[in-house]
Amino acid sequence: MRHFISIADLDRTEAVALLATAEHMAATQSRSIRKLPTLVGSTVVNLFFEDSTRTRISFEAAAKRLSADVINFSAKGSSLSKGESLKDTALTLQAMGADAVVVRSASSGAAHQLAHAGWIDQPIINAGDGAHEHPTQAMLDAFTLRHHLRPGDPNGGLDGLHVVIVGDVLHSRVARSNMLLLTLLGARVTLVAPPALLPVGAHAWPCEVLYDLDEALAAGPDAVMMLRVQRERMVGGGFFPTEGEYSRRYGLSTQRAARLPDHAIVLHPGPMNRGFEIAGDVADSDRSVIVEQVASGVFVRMAVLYHLLATDDREDAR
Amino acid sequence: MTDQSSTDHRSRVLGTEEIRRALTRIAHEILESGHGAEDLVLLGIPHRGVPLARRLAENIVRAEGLGGDIEQLHGSLDITLYRDDLRKHPTRAPSPTRIPREGIDGRTVVLVDDVLYSGRTVRAALDALSAIGRPAAVRLAVLVDRGHRELPIRADHVGKNLPTSRSERVFVHLTETDGEDCVDIVRPAGEDQA
Numbered sequence: 208m209r210h211f212i213s214i215a216d217l218d219r220t221e222a223v224a225l226l227a228t229a230e231h232m233a234a235t236q237s238r239s240i241r242k243l244p245t246l247v248g249s250t251v252v253n254l255f256f257e258d259s260t261r262t263r264i265s266f267e268a269a270a271k272r273l274s275a276d277v278i279n280f281s282a283k284g285s286s287l288s289k290g291e292s293l294k295d296t297a298l299t300l301q302a303m304g305a306d307a308v309v310v311r312s313a314s315s316g317a318a319h320q321l322a323h324a325g326w327i328d329q330p331i332i333n334a335g336d337g338a339h340e341h342p343t344q345a346m347l348d349a350f351t352l353r354h355h356l357r358p359g360d361p362n363g364g365l366d367g368l369h370v371v372i373v374g375d376v377l378h379s380r381v382a383r384s385n386m387l388l389l390t391l392l393g394a395r396v397t398l399v400a401p402p403a404l405l406p407v408g409a410h411a412w413p414c415e416v417l418y419d420l421d422e423a424l425a426a427g428p429d430a431v432m433m434l435r436v437q438r439e440r441m442v443g444g445g446f447f448p449t450e451g452e453y454s455r456r457y458g459l460s461t462q463r464a465a466r467l468p469d470h471a472i473v474l475h476p477g478p479m480n481r482g483f484e485i486a487g488d489v490a491d492s493d494r495s496v497i498v499e500q501v502a503s504g505v506f507v508r509m510a511v512l513y514h515l516l517a518t519d520d521r522e523d524a525r
Numbered sequence: 526m527t528d529q530s531s532t533d534h535r536s537r538v539l540g541t542e543e544i545r546r547a548l549t550r551i552a553h554e555i556l557e558s559g560h561g562a563e564d565l566v567l568l569g570i571p572h573r574g575v576p577l578a579r580r581l582a583e584n585i586v587r588a589e590g591l592g593g594d595i596e597q598l599h600g601s602l603d604i605t606l607y608r609d610d611l612r613k614h615p616t617r618a619p620s621p622t623r624i625p626r627e628g629i630d631g632r633t634v635v636l637v638d639d640v641l642y643s644g645r646t647v648r649a650a651l652d653a654l655s656a657i658g659r660p661a662a663v664r665l666a667v668l669v670d671r672g673h674r675e676l677p678i679r680a681d682h683v684g685k686n687l688p689t690s691r692s693e694r695v696f697v698h699l700t701e702t703d704g705e706d707c708v709d710i711v712r713p714a715g716e717d718q719a
Contacts, residue, residue, distance in 0.1 A: 517616065
C-alpha cells in the first residue's frame with residue numbers, strides 16, 4: 208500500500224489488516240501514556256482545501272499520538288485556480304520535506320492527481336475528494352460496526368450484516384466509500400434516497416437501492432447510517448420539495464428508530480442537522496454510536512499512517 | 526531459494542527435553558532471585574516469547590505449589606510500535622498486548638523472549654513498559670543468547686548461550702507456534718565451519 212486514495216484500491220485482506228491494526232492502536236490509547244514513538248521524526252502535512260473540523264483534528268490527533276510532527280495547511284481563500292494551486296502546493300510541500308500528505312478537496316480526484324501526477328513522491332492520504340471518496344471515514348464506520356456487531360474476531364469482516372445508508376447519496380463521498388468497503392467486508396448494503404439525490408449509475412452498484420425508508424427499515428437492518436444533507440452543494444435547489452417533506456420521508460425520527468431491532472445501531476458521519484435528517488433524541492439514544500465514531504476515527508487514521516509510513520515496501524526498495 | 530537451503534548446514538542445538546529442562550531451571554532462578562512468586566509478572570514478547578512466558582508461569586506455579594489464576598502471572602507485551610527499525614522492513618502487523626489485571630506498577634516484571642541478539646527488541650520493550658506503568662524492577666529471561674549485542678543490554682536468565690557468527694541464523698520452534706520444540710542453527714552454504 209503506497210497511498211490511501213480509494214477503497215476500490217483495497218482487497219479484503221488489506222482492509223481487515225488495517226482494522227486489526229486499528230484495534231491495536233485503540234488498545235494502546237487506554238494506557239497511562241498514550242503517545243507512541245512509532246513515527247518520531249516524520250512530518251505529516253494536513254492539506255485542506257475545504258472546511259473540515261473533525262477530519263482534520265482527527266488526522267492531527269492520530270499523527271501526534273504516533274509522535275509525528277504535523278503541519279496544517281489550509282488553502283481556503285486561495286485565489287489560484289484549482290489545478291495550479293494543487294501543483295504549486297505539492298511542489299512546496301515536497302520542498303518542505305513532508306513525509307506524507309493528507310488532502311481534502313472539493314474536487315473529485317484531487318488526491319489521485321496529487322499521488323500520480325509526479326509532483327510529489329510521498330504517500331498521499333485522501334481525506335475526502337469532492338463527491339468521490341472518503342476512505343478513512345468508511346474505515347472508521349466499519350471499525351465501529353465491527354466493534355458493536357461482530358466483536359471478538361480480529362481477522363473477521365462484517366459478513367452477513369445488513370446496513371442501510373440513508374439520505375443525500377448524490378453528494379456523499381461517505382456513502383460511496385462505505386458502499387465499497389462494507390460490501391468488500393461481506394455486509395449487505397441498502398441505499399435509501401429520493402431519486403433526485405441518487406447519482407446516475409447507482410443502480411449498477413453492488414447494493415440494493417430503495418426510495419422508501421420505511422420499506423428498508425422493515426427488513427430489520429443491523430445498522431442505519433444517516434447521511435448529512437449537504438445543502439451547501441445543492442446549488443440551484445430542486446433536489447426535494449421542502450425540508451419538511453424530506454424530513455418526514457427520509458429523516459430518522461423517534462418513531463422510526465423505535466421499529467429497529469434491539470441490537471441495531473445508528474451512525475452519522477457528522478456534522479449532524481439535528482431535527483432534519485435525524486431526530487435529536489435518536490442521536491442521543493443508546494443506539495447511537497455517533498460519538499464513538501469520532502474516537503474510532505483517531506484509531507483508524509493511526510493505523511493508516513502506520514501502514515503507509517512505518518514501512519519501506521515501495522517499489523524502489525524491493 | 527530451495528536449492529540454496531538444501532545445501533545450508535543445519536544443526537540441532539536444543540531438543541524437546543533440553544528446552545524443558547532450561548525452562549525449569551530458569552523458573553527456579555527467577556524465584557530465587559526475587560522474593561518468590563509474589564509481585565511477579567512474566568511478559569512474553571510476541572511471537573515466541575508469549576508461549577515461553579506461559580510455560581515459565583506454569584513452572585513457577587508448580588514449583589511454589591500456588592493456587593490462583595495463572596493468567597494473572599503472565600501476559601504479552603507487543604513492541605512493534607516502539608521499534609527503531611520500522612522503516613527498514615515491510616509493514617509489521619502489531620500483536621496484542623495483554624497485561625494481568627493487577628498491572629505492573631511496583632511489581633517485578635520479567636521480560637521473556639526466545640532469542641537475544643542485537644538487544645534492540647529489549648530496548649523497545651523497555652520503552653513499551655514505561656508507557657504502561659512503573660515496575661519495581663525489570664528482568665530479562667531468554668531461551669537463547671546468541672551474542673552480537675548492539676546495545677548495553679544483558680539477560681538475567683539464559684537457557685543456552687550460543688556463540689554464533691552474524692551470517693548464521695537461529696531458529697526457535699515451539700509446540701504452540703510451530704508444532705514442535707527445538708532450536709536449530711543454520712549456517713549458509715559455502716561458509717567454513719567456525
